[in-house]
Amino acid sequence: MVQQDVTPIPAESIHHWDHEADVVIAGYGVAGAAAAVEAVAAGADVLVLERTGSWGGAAAMAGGFIYLGGGTALQRACGFDDSVADMTAYLNAAMGPGADADRIADYCEGSVEHFDWLVSCGVPFKAEFFGEPGWEPMGDQGLMYSGGENAHPFNTIARPAPRGHVPQMADKKQGEASAGFMLMKPLVETATAGGARGLFDVRVQSLVVAPDGRVVGIRARQYGGDVTIRARRGVVLATGSFAYNDAMVAQYAPRISGRPAASIEQHDGQGIRMAQALGADLAHMDATEVAIFIDPQQLVRGILVNGRGQRFVAEDTYPGRVGQATLYHQDNTAYLVIDGAAQEEAMASASPQLMMRPPTWVCDTVAELEQEMGLAPGSLQSTVASYNEAAERREDPLLHKKAQWLKPIGSPVGAVDLRESTGGFTLGGLKTTLDAEVLDVSGQPIAGLYAAGRSASGLAAWGYASGISLGDGSFYGRRAGRHAAKG
């Protein structure tokens, strides 16, 4: 990828504006759509620039989790008690180290209202809880644990409640519209009904800046030519992450290099760099979400070991946490050790089995398996012996996997090779205020410039839970839209 020129354009050099609006939003994913809804509601004339041929962004392809809590109507309808204090305590523990406590407090306090707002925009949720292990609900259930809240150590830190809110699909089948699409469609319809216009196949290139430093527009490319778009009140960057910009990933998040997943190719960091060129500050550029490519129904029924044959994470926690621990702390090396009976039980589980993996090795004894896998002599044997001894008593003193998943490992015993089986996306981006103003490196807001979604740093510094990105993207997208509309 050739590095593009993102040098700011002096407003004086622009003699013709091709388009004009009060609020110009770059990117029609979840943050852009939420910004558009709120900006039109505040009376602004809104234009959304989208690089592809249609709205949607990464959100429309996503599983659709929105991380919300503190007692939303959906949580209550499903019979769960939750509080702002518990949600805050969980996020402070799970999104760090380095998580922004002020932002977490702000988000948790606004979470119930944000859920109601989504519903008011027409986003459908079915009041049914999905309690099985999995990356997402198997059916059209609206609520699921999506961050390991009920697993160790989080269940000792805050009272657990499921907070993964999932929009309902009319008829969930493989290949149908995703839950993320069911989030995006009503938001875009609401924005459009309010008067927001969309301009498609437009790639934003540079910010246009007045002599006093205020951002007053965008220069972009469309159909091979330059276009200029004037923003009378403000510009909102909602252009997504930098997961697909190889150079930026190498500079800022090298350990996820070569393995972008659950993101889209349009996420090339362009909006981040456009603002950096103006002296914008960044935050948490090293943070990433990490998925591990195995079915959680299988994961919970085995033990996960590293290259030294040691267990390192409770197998029943949020699988994204397992992915982070594997990629970052175990050199991207893990093996799932699972016996024949557990493997059969996993295969028979209700899961869609998209990520069910056959064992790479199967042996009669752990000693043979250890040798086949090339692990240090005795290492896996000692791990399995310790695990089995405690599992007989339904205990896991080492990692506190829940009793329901504890069963001694018998024969035949297999192992799934999970080396290099992770992928993810970047979480860092522009540093913003809670009003979504982009901050410069002197700590001052850049006048006229706002950012939300994964082009901005959000709730996550290091940990993650499914739904954080659609959550903070829509939440701070709204803030950006409201504040940009004020000008």
Place this chain on the structure above:
Amino acid sequence: MVQQDVTPIPAESIHHWDHEADVVIAGYGVAGAAAAVEAVAAGADVLVLERTGSWGGAAAMAGGFIYLGGGTALQRACGFDDSVADMTAYLNAAMGPGADADRIADYCEGSVEHFDWLVSCGVPFKAEFFGEPGWEPMGDQGLMYSGGENAHPFNTIARPAPRGHVPQMADKKQGEASAGFMLMKPLVETATAGGARGLFDVRVQSLVVAPDGRVVGIRARQYGGDVTIRARRGVVLATGSFAYNDAMVAQYAPRISGRPAASIEQHDGQGIRMAQALGADLAHMDATEVAIFIDPQQLVRGILVNGRGQRFVAEDTYPGRVGQATLYHQDNTAYLVIDGAAQEEAMASASPQLMMRPPTWVCDTVAELEQEMGLAPGSLQSTVASYNEAAERREDPLLHKKAQWLKPIGSPVGAVDLRESTGGFTLGGLKTTLDAEVLDVSGQPIAGLYAAGRSASGLAAWGYASGISLGDGSFYGRRAGRHAAKG
């Protein structure tokens, strides 16, 4: 710390220059001194701005390692063969993931010449090898392993050679001038003899920029007033790391928050932010050096376990690597398990014992110790049993500690609590070309602006070896000085 205004100053607004030179260097540590030597050698009039009352920077307080190899005169005089290929292979493995292979190749190719240049500037080296475990030589020896080159896994990747080159002190005693001082003194004397001027008690604030974007000076504070310094040919930023800027550490390297070490308080990231305000790009801001506060003589004689009672790193590798593994991969939790005989042997070792730690717990049996420490039942017992069984045969199949340090752990057995016993400094900074030009986020050099030392990203992306910072700081400091002098 209040965030300072680093907004660039338009040159048109400056009506009076208080000082003027061809090349203006900010910071009189190792990178600034090396830049000054080369800039005066190239015929430039040079002014070095230093924030404190004297030259020195972090370098003058450092242990003084300079990481060099490929067959330097000192390596040869000490009887070691080394090659550019072995040095390159080691650094590519040890400085990553994400290390910049082009920069490593460039540095390794220039390494022998760079050593000769240091000698020609008057830096003294004693041709004697120090072979004991330790953070630095006990006496005035000039050469030592400083990156685990002869430990697993690096000894399987490249032919090992010691590459930690240490300037000789006249009379090394506790409290005397450091080896880093013996590096700095001759460099500053060489620069001064060449005509470089120093201006002290000057805090740089902002870059001054011509209408065409070229950096033409610096605005600074001195004795409570503003001063302006014109740079006719170029500005070199050599202002050090951001290890003491709490906000930047929280944004970019949160896991080292609250534990800066082996750095100086002047390292507040100012130079980095001044260039960011102009749209400069960054690299490897998450990377850090990490020290673990224990004497290596003690470390090699025990086994290091994590909070799950598991071993995780060869105890005889570079102790900075042990620090990184502990802080980043084990939640900053480690315990050194060591028996009475080994502890006594460590205490009797030749080490200055500055970091010799008494055991926190001592018991008759490992079972009792495990319980005292609060580890999961059986976890430490199984680790010690496996270790002892192989150590009887002088083998360590799990982590490949060298045979000389392998001895079964007996009774009484103690453990040193090494939780929260790490500290370090930041390695990321401005993204530069191999000519030390600062790059902007469009990938273009910012005219007139150079950077070296820890305000720039250097050889290390993630790993580290002692001597990398003084090494690349002096090496690319020279490049910066030479290229800035050309204008």
